[in-house]
């Protein structure tokens with residue numbers, strides 16, 4: 558089922574869950590017996606558990622959810638390298654408890670994702686995709702001076718919820734558009750960073766009430782599930798736009814579709830959905846929502862950089878290569894010391 562890239566049976570086995578970039582993933586073959594899926598595959602939890610059973614490590618994407626059930630029979634599993642900065646597909650507590658290192662791919666995607674957040678914001682506020690559909694449908698003959706009127710970005714107030722690296726990148730871009738930037742975050746940023754971003758800290762309610770455009774860039778956790786619900790949407794100006802490039806579960810999509818359908822919100826731009834790859838029919842039916850298929854980090858250079866970082870992480874987390882024992886971007890660094898000991902022991906025992 559899994560064609561082997563390398564057949565060196567004595568070496569630790571790793572699983573690559575999806576086709577990524579062969580030339581980059583090929584670096585794993587210098588250290589490991591690599592099993593890869595070969596084609597884009599929707600893996601069931603059982604298939605993931607089966608694939609992990611004999612593995613020391615895995616290179617996976619956001620489409621693979623890995624928790625206690627998937628690792629239960631994976632006695633030799635020591636590292637999971639996620640290709641993505643967000644890692645809500647991983648049960649980090651379960652991995653940590655099992656002494657398995659988890660890694661992600663921050664930084665390399667920051668600017669590309671901020672670019673896309675801005676692109677989606679502009680497309681949403683200025684109704685770009687709706688206008689293209691209108692033109693292709695041959696409606697230009699019906700043009701009037703008030704056709705497809707949108708909202709300005711320049712001079713408006715931008716609200717950013719989640720002011721990590723990507724949120725800060727969006728704020729820096731907003732300066733070029735003379736926008737006033739309010740942000741809400743778990744903690745307030747140092748003054749110097751606020752100044753560099755030209756952003757002012759505000760409460761969640763204030764951001765939602767004052768912003769002409771709100772962009773969501775916060776990490777998903779159960780605590781922020783449906784953070785943007787009917788009550789939050791009701792605080793927004795009816796002329797406002799909402800953009801989500803974080804995770805679908807942060808927004809109550811039914812409440813959003815209702816607000817968009819009933820003129821309580823002007824428009825939304827969504828790159829992420831609660832039931833990906835499914836998109837709710839209520840959203841698909843609306844004209845005033847721009848829908849993209851989770852592509853915020855999808856520039857060629859950045860996707861390659863993400864895979865490269867994930868490969869570096871996996872090699873190092875499994876005790877190989879120049880950074881053996883020190884993967885560049887672990888998400889549960891606490892297990893690293895213990896995992897290093899486990900790796901050395903396993904190596905000594907010839908596992």
Ligand code: 8YV
Pocket residue numbers: 618619620640641642643644666851852853854855
């Ligand atoms: C995805 C992302 O990784 O990094 C993240 O957290 O959401 C994206 O960069 C990418 O779209 C592949 O699913």
